Amino acid sequence: MAWLIKGGWVVTAERVEQADLLIEGERIVARKPGLATSSADVLDARGKYVLPGVIDAHVHYQMPIGNLWTADDFYTGTAAAACGGVTTVIDYAEPLGSGDRLEEAIERRLEEAGEKAAVDFSLHLVLLPGHEEDTKALQAAVERGLVSFKIFTTYNQRLSYTAIKKCIQASQEIGALVTVHAEDHELVMSAREKLKAGGRTSVRYHALSRPHEAEVEAVRRLIDIAKECQAPLYFVHISTAGAAELIASARRAGLQVFGETCPHYLLLTDKVYNTEDAPLYLMCPPLRTREDNLKLWEVLSEGYFQVVATDHCSYTPEQKLSGTAFWDTPAGVPGTETLLPLLYSYGVREGWLSLPQLVQVLSTNPARLFGLYPRKGELNPGSDADIVIFDPRKEIKLSAEALHSAARYTPFEGYTLKGYPEATFLRGQLVYYQGRFLGRPGQGRFIPGKLQI
Ligand SMILES: [Zn+2]
Structure with missing residues (x-):
């Protein structure tokens, strides 16, 4: 053919x-x-x-959370991706617990994705506390083609800053790239406890429950660690102006620090949490302010962020509205299918990005960073x-009816x-x-x- x-x-x-x-x-x-x-x-x-086909470097299809599953499995998620010009997605192989062997988590995920995926895929490997010590398993993962690890500074699966340093050092020896969800756990927990104590538990308070400072503090500490280790470090889904500025200045200082943001952090604000539809917009980190939007665009435009990805994690409106508080509402929004057209309309047409920059942040850079280049991204x-x-x-006027995600809604309606x-x-x-x-x-x-x- x-x-x-x-x-x-x-x-x-x-x-x-x-x-x-x-x-x-x-x-x-x-x-x-x-x-x-x-x-x-x-x-x-x-x-x-x-x-070149878009690479969405941050997606979660077919993911269990408590007793729920994301709306999109690998088939509906990747079919929607194809309809948005996305030809490769990078999902996550996630161990079930610290005792789960990484090798098994990888094989399980490869099988789940392989049966259903309608576009090509790669996987980041999630590390839970303790996994960072198992250099043999990390090495084996890299040989299997999983060249990036994902760690958290918050949630139950968080690694301490000390463990993160070990993880970054071990990964550097192997040559793998550490990617990190950066929100300082203590700051998140203390904000949450204060809100709870005051009875302010509805989704309206979601943004306050994960304050700007939590992201900024974690990014600051992690950049220090990366600097000490002289190792590369990739920040997923940056949402705040403060963290964006830290990443930009680390790069200006010559550190190998990489930043990713998402269309929702570029375009939406926390004002939506005051509306009836608030749960539909709940994701972590939360949406921020217009000033944050503008700073993220600026940093992206100046080339200090390397990747725009979606953190696609879709639930139906029924699932999203099933929560009772900001902490038990399923977190995440759909996004893969609208990534390219949104970034073209609001990035290129608004003058933030040139066409080659659009290709860099959506395709060539993720291909290079995650080891898919020049097969992909070119x-x-x-x-x-x-x-x-x-x-x-x-x-067109964007409408969920014309989209293909099983979420059946879009935050960009x-x-x-x-x-x-x-x-x-x-x-x-x-x-x-x-x-x-x-x-x-x-x-x-x-x-x-x-x-x-
Ligand atoms: Zn994610």
């Missing part, structure tokens, strides 16, 4: 150029203007952008033919999108075209990461 994508504006991390792309089988075989062939199906891309001959045809003239994916190719197969998902479960493959930073 061959495809010729003709006459589009090809966007890479470096430039925008008019060129044709020839796909044979699963790979791109040529990229230049004026390609001709009689043996390929032709897709006319005139007036459209041709982008449009060179030899790369996987993961391609999005993006129509910058298509204008009613947002105007100027530009939308028209077609998605996964390794040379057309898996999405003009609103319709054309792929199938199990079509996605595990892409083992190879160390590169």
Whole structure:
């Protein structure tokens, strides 16, 4: 099977150029203007952008929490991803407890994802207290293709700052990248206890229950640790101006510190917690203020954040509204399908990002950081033919009805999108075209990461 994508504006991390792309089988075989062939199906891309498939580097599909499961399993989650131009997702292999062997957690997750995924996938490995000591298992994980570890400074699965230092050192020796959810546990708990004592337990108080300072303090301490160890460190879902500034200044000082943020932290504010729909917007860390939005855009625009991902963790409105307080409402929002069009409409069109920057933060940078480059995140001959045809003239009002997540709602309902994916190719197969998902479960493959930073 061959495809010729003709006459589009090809966007890479470096430039925008008019060129044709020839796909044979699963790979791109040529990229230049004026390609001709009689043996390929032709897709006319005139007036459209041709982008490398998006990598959503932070998703949670098919995840149990208490006695609930996320609305999206690996099939519905990745089908929705394909419809948004996302061709690779990075989910998590998570041990059941500190006693669970990492190797088993990995094999279990590979099986769950492999059966159902409709786009390619990779996995971060969650480490629980104690796992950071098991360097043999960490080494084996890297050899299996899981080259990034995920740790927490809060929740039950948190590691102490001392354990985190050990973890960062062990990972550095192996060459794996540590990614961290940074909110200082003590600050979160003391805010929560104060609210509880005052009877302020509804979702309205969610933002106050996980204050800005909790993120800022954890990021500050972790940057110090990274500096001491001279090791790389990746911060997931940064939400506050304070933490963004710390990451920017650490990078200016030459540290290998990486920052990720999400569309909801760029676009939404904590004002929604005063509305009836508050539970639908509950995620951790919480939404912040307009000033935080603007600082995050600024830091992203200046290149101090490397990745925008979604932390897609979807529940239905019924599930979200089942909680009684801010601490027992399922946390997370859907997002993968709307990642690219939101970032194009509100990032590129608003002047925060150039088109090459859009490709950097959505595709090339996550591919590099998580060891998938140049197979993913690139449009060179030899790369996987993961391609999005993006129509910058298509204008829509975002509505959950047109989306494919089993969440059945979007936190961005009613947002105007100027530009939308028209077609998605996964390794040379057309898996999405003009609103319709054309792929199938199990079509996605595990892409083992190879160390590169
Ligand atoms: Zn997450």
